[in-house]
Structure formats: structure tokens, C-alpha cells
Amino acid sequence: MDMKRRLHRLLAAAGTLLVLVAGAGVYVVSGTPGVARAAGTGPCDIYASGGTPCVAAHSTTRALYGAYNGPLYQVRRSSDNTTRDVGVLTAGGVANAATQDAFCANTNCVITVIYDQSGRNNRLTQAPPGGFTGPAAGGYDNLADAKAAPVTIGGQKAYGVYIAPGTGYRNNNTNGVATGDQPEGIYAVVDGTHYNQWCCFDYGNAQTNVQADERAIMETVYFGANKQWGYGAGAGPWIMADLEWGLFSGVNAGYNNIASINHRFVTAMVKGEPNHWAIRGGNAQSGGLTTYFDGRRPNGYNPMKKEGAILLGIGGDNSITGRGTFFEGVLTSGYPSAATDDAVQANIAAAAYTPASGGNPQQNVQVVGAQSGRCVDVPNGTTTNGTQVQLWDCISNSTAQRWTYTAGKQIQVYGNKCLDANGQGTTNGTQVIIWDCHGGTNQQWNVNANGSITGVQSGLCLDANGAATANGTKLILWACNGQQNQQWALRS
Numbered sequence: 001m002d003m004k005r006r007l008h009r010l011l012a013a014a015g016t017l018l019v020l021v022a023g024a025g026v027y028v029v030s031g032t033p034g035v036a037r038a039a040g041t042g043p044c045d046i047y048a049s050g051g052t053p054c055v056a057a058h059s060t061t062r063a064l065y066g067a068y069n070g071p072l073y074q075v076r077r078s079s080d081n082t083t084r085d086v087g088v089l090t091a092g093g094v095a096n097a098a099t100q101d102a103f104c105a106n107t108n109c110v111i112t113v114i115y116d117q118s119g120r121n122n123r124l125t126q127a128p129p130g131g132f133t134g135p136a137a138g139g140y141d142n143l144a145d146a147k148a149a150p151v152t153i154g155g156q157k158a159y160g161v162y163i164a165p166g167t168g169y170r171n172n173n174t175n176g177v178a179t180g181d182q183p184e185g186i187y188a189v190v191d192g193t194h195y196n197q198w199c200c201f202d203y204g205n206a207q208t209n210v211q212a213d214e215r216a217i218m219e220t221v222y223f224g225a226n227k228q229w230g231y232g233a234g235a236g237p238w239i240m241a242d243l244e245w246g247l248f249s250g251v252n253a254g255y256n257n258i259a260s261i262n263h264r265f266v267t268a269m270v271k272g273e274p275n276h277w278a279i280r281g282g283n284a285q286s287g288g289l290t291t292y293f294d295g296r297r298p299n300g301y302n303p304m305k306k307e308g309a310i311l312l313g314i315g316g317d318n319s320i321t322g323r324g325t326f327f328e329g330v331l332t333s334g335y336p337s338a339a340t341d342d343a344v345q346a347n348i349a350a351a352a353y354t355p356a357s358g359g360n361p362q363q364n365v366q367v368v369g370a371q372s373g374r375c376v377d378v379p380n381g382t383t384t385n386g387t388q389v390q391l392w393d394c395i396s397n398s399t400a401q402r403w404t405y406t407a408g409k410q411i412q413v414y415g416n417k418c419l420d421a422n423g424q425g426t427t428n429g430t431q432v433i434i435w436d437c438h439g440g441t442n443q444q445w446n447v448n449a450n451g452s453i454t455g456v457q458s459g460l461c462l463d464a465n466g467a468a469t470a471n472g473t474k475l476i477l478w479a480c481n482g483q484q485n486q487q488w489a490l491r492s
Contacts, residue, residue: 050340059328074113110143127168130210131317141168164415168314183273183335191325200315201322212317232258370487372469426458
């Protein structure tokens with residue numbers, strides 16, 4: 001008997017399954033029949049060994065195959081409109097963020113391509129117009145700010161895909177993606193603190209004509225707190241499925257008793273097969289998965305009529321009001337087993353996602369006055385340029401009080417408006433307003449260790465006018481004096 005046969009018998013007797021994969025090494029899983037893992041194995045290796053291979057694999061943070069050594073994504077800088085691919089540090093490893101940092105130094109960069117690691121060329125590029133038009137030229141969607149979502153993975157710096165409203169990616173001409181009622185699995189790792197209640201921060205399988213002209217033509221992961229269609233318990237956010245003509249949190253068209261999710265990083269899974277589908281999810285940093293729903297299709301969604309396009313950050317008809325941050329995700333051929341899901345979750349947790357060093361940028365946080373205990377607020381939730389911001393009682397689910405401090409030192413609200421020194425003012429009393437983000441120094445801020453927030457252009461402090469603490473107190477710039485009305489905390 002040769003060595004392989006003796007080893008196989010010994011491991012089988014001990015209750016361990018051995019799988020030999022030609023050209024891919026030896027994978028061993030203890031007590032989990034049909035699922036294979038090994039050091040250096042990626043999620044797509046796990047799916048393949050479970051009989052449900054990836055047909056699309058997207059990530060800006062790491063390789064999703066143990067042997068992948070190609071590009072993860074492409075960036076374009078504004079200084080000269082040239083592009084650069086960002087790859088991995090080593091085969092099967094994390095992104096080489098230094099490539100982006102060097103290429104994008106002292107200029108703005110956007111993510112132009114998210115490459116498909118599966119070998120099927122199902123890459124994601126700028127989404128075209130559809131039922132809704134985007135804000136970019138020709139009705140296309142915006143491209144993501146390449147610097148807006150730094151993160152640490154495996155102890156190394158990387159960048160996610162920061163989806164502000166109006167940002168989206170799509171591929172309407174794919175290879176091997178499920179169509180009709182064919183089975184598939186989808187997962188995404190997202191920022192659990194960056195979301196809103198609008199439609200639709202999706203990733204997955206969508207219609208090819210970008211029109212909401214029929215139900216059951218989509219199957220995607222959705223993450224957010226939208227209550228227009230399906231929803232769950234509490235205030236959200238929830239993992240749901242966008243199946244077109246509705247978000248679904250279970251078999252019911254409206255409420256289903258699924259729990260809100262409150263993790264810094266979230267693993268979100270949706271999978272479907274004929275008249276059966278499931279939602280699973282968990283903490284992408286540790287622990288296992290929760291099954292939020294597992295049952296039959298909603299009425300009107302059996303059979304499914306999937307069309308096989310892939311999208312990220314938008315709804316099937318190019319709905320562009322959702323927001324979120326995407327780090328990695330895949331689509332599979334076939335319905336993954338629970339054991340395969342669990343093994344993928346273990347791999348994600350082992351990848352060690354953590355917030356970027358120093359805690360910035362802060363995403364989807366409230367800016368709270370130390371003196372007043374009230375939040376920086378856009379009055380009445382308006383999006384009108386020139387609106388002066390104010391203090392107001394903190395409301396946890398108010399998008400008008402949720403701010404993101406980006407790597408470009410912008411303080412953003414709604415994903416596309418920035419805290420701005422009115423008229424580029426640099427004198428005491430200058431109004432602090434919201435305005436379309438444009439990267440100017442009057443929209444750049446230093447969030448300082450002493451609790452102050454100072455304008456990069458003016459050097460003045462964000463100040464509650466007159467040291468007032470009441471609702472409606474307007475915010476201005478004023479010479480820094482160390483007083484409590486110039487002290488702020490960023491709170492999740």
C-alpha cells in the first residue's frame with residue numbers, strides 16, 4: 001500500500017476527511033464531510049471543494065483563492081487620468097495597498113475596475129443608467145473614492161469599496177452566473193456601521209436590461225435598514241434579499257421576525273434553489289453564522305427568473321440612494337451546504353478584518369458636542385447646498401446626523417455632501433454648511449486628539465455659536481480656545 005492510501009485509511013479511521021485536489025495541494029477538514037480547507041485556502045477553494053464553485057469573486061482587500069496572484073482592482077487618478085492595477089502582496093494574500101498609496105499620493109483616485117478572480121472575467125465596472133440615471137456623464141453612476149474606506153486585514157492595510165449614494169458597479173454580460181431558477185449562493189463582507197434606509201446597497205445577481213419590469217429577476221444580498229418592502233425586528237440594519245419588486249426578509253412580503261445586526265464587520269449570505277432560499281449572516285471578525293431565514297420562496301417568486309447580471313451598490317433598476325462599504329464577495333454555481341457556509345465564515349473570520357489604524361476614517365458616526373450632548377445635524381434632513389448645520393437631540397437612525405470622516409479629511413453626510421466653510425471663509429463667525437463634495441481645502445478637517453475639529457484651510461475650530469447648547473444652535477468657525485463648545489466626540 002502506498003503512502004497516500006495508508007494516510008487516507010488512518011485519517012478515515014480517526015473521523016477526518018482527506019481530499020486531494022490536483023494542482024492545489026492537500027486539504028483536510030476535521031469532522032466536516034464534503035468541505036475542504038487548508039492553510040492558505042480562500043473562500044472559493046472552500047466552495048469548490050463543497051461542489052459549488054465560484055463563478056464570480058470580487059475583493060479589493062484580498063485574494064479569494066489560495067493560489068490567486070493577479071490584480072484585485074484598478075484605480076484611476078485625477079491628476080493625469082492614468083490607471084494602475086492593485087494586486088496582492090503574495091499569492092493568495094492581501095492587497096498591496098502601497099501600490100495605491102504611491103500612485104494616488106497628492107491626488108484623488110477612483111476605483112474603475114473590480115476584477116473577477118474566478119477566471120470568468122465577470123469584472124465590475126461603472127454602472128450604466130437604467131430605470132434611474134446616475135450623476136456621472138451620460139447618466140452613468142459615480143465611481144468609488146479609492147481612499148474612502150481604509151481597513152486592516154491580516155495586519156496589513158487595504159481599501160474597501162465605499163458606496164456613497166450615486167455610486168455603482170455592474171456587469172450585464174457575464175459568464176456562468178445562474179439564470180432562471182438555477183441554484184446559487186452569494187456572500188458579501190460589508191461594513192456593519194455604514195448603511196442607510198434607502199434602496200439599495202446590493203451585491204449579486206440582477207437583470208440585464210437595468211429595468212424593474214418583472215418580479216423574480218434578481219437575487220442579491222442587501223444590507224441596510226430599508227422598510228419600504230421587507231424588514232425585520234428593531235431598527236435594523238438587516239440582511240435581506242433583493243428579488244426585484246421588493247426586498248425580502250423571509251417568506252412574507254413585509255415583516256419577518258429576523259434580528260437587527262450590530263457588528264463592525266458583517267458577513268451577509270443569500271442563497272437560493274427551486275422554491276427554497278435562505279438568509280444567513282454573522283460577525284465577520286469572529287464566531288459562526290446565524291440562519292435568519294430558511295424556507296420556501298415568497299408568493300410570486302417560484303420559479304425564479306434570474307438573468308445573470310452582477311451589480312454592486314445599487315438596485316436592479318439602478319436605484320442609487322443606498323450606501324455601504326464592500327470588502328469582498330462571491331457568486332457560486334449551485335446551492336452551498338450549511339457546512340460550506342460555515343467553513344467560509346471561519347475563513348473570513350481568520351482573515352482578521354479590523355478598523356484602519358487610529359480608528360479613522362470614522363464611518364456613519366454621530367458628531368456629539370461635549371458641552372451640549374447634542375449631535376451635529378442637518379436641519380430637517382435637507383440636502384440643499386448652503387444649509388447651515390446645527391445642534392439637535394441625537395437620533396440614532398437619522399441619516400441627517402450620520403457623518404463619515406474620510407481618508408481625504410472630508411466630513412460627509414448622505415454620502416455626497418460635505419461639511420464646508422461657507423464661501424471658503426477663514427474668519428471668526430464663518431458659517432459651517434453642507435455642500436456637494438469637491439475636495440477643496442474648505443471641506444477638509446482635522447479631527448484632533450484633544451477633541452477639537454479644525455478646518456484645514458482656516459485653522460479655526462468647529463464651534464457651537466455663543467457656547468449655546470439648545471436645539472437649533474448653529475455651528476460656525478471660531479478661533480480655537482479649548483472651551484467645551486469646541487469639543488466633539490465621534491460616536492458610532
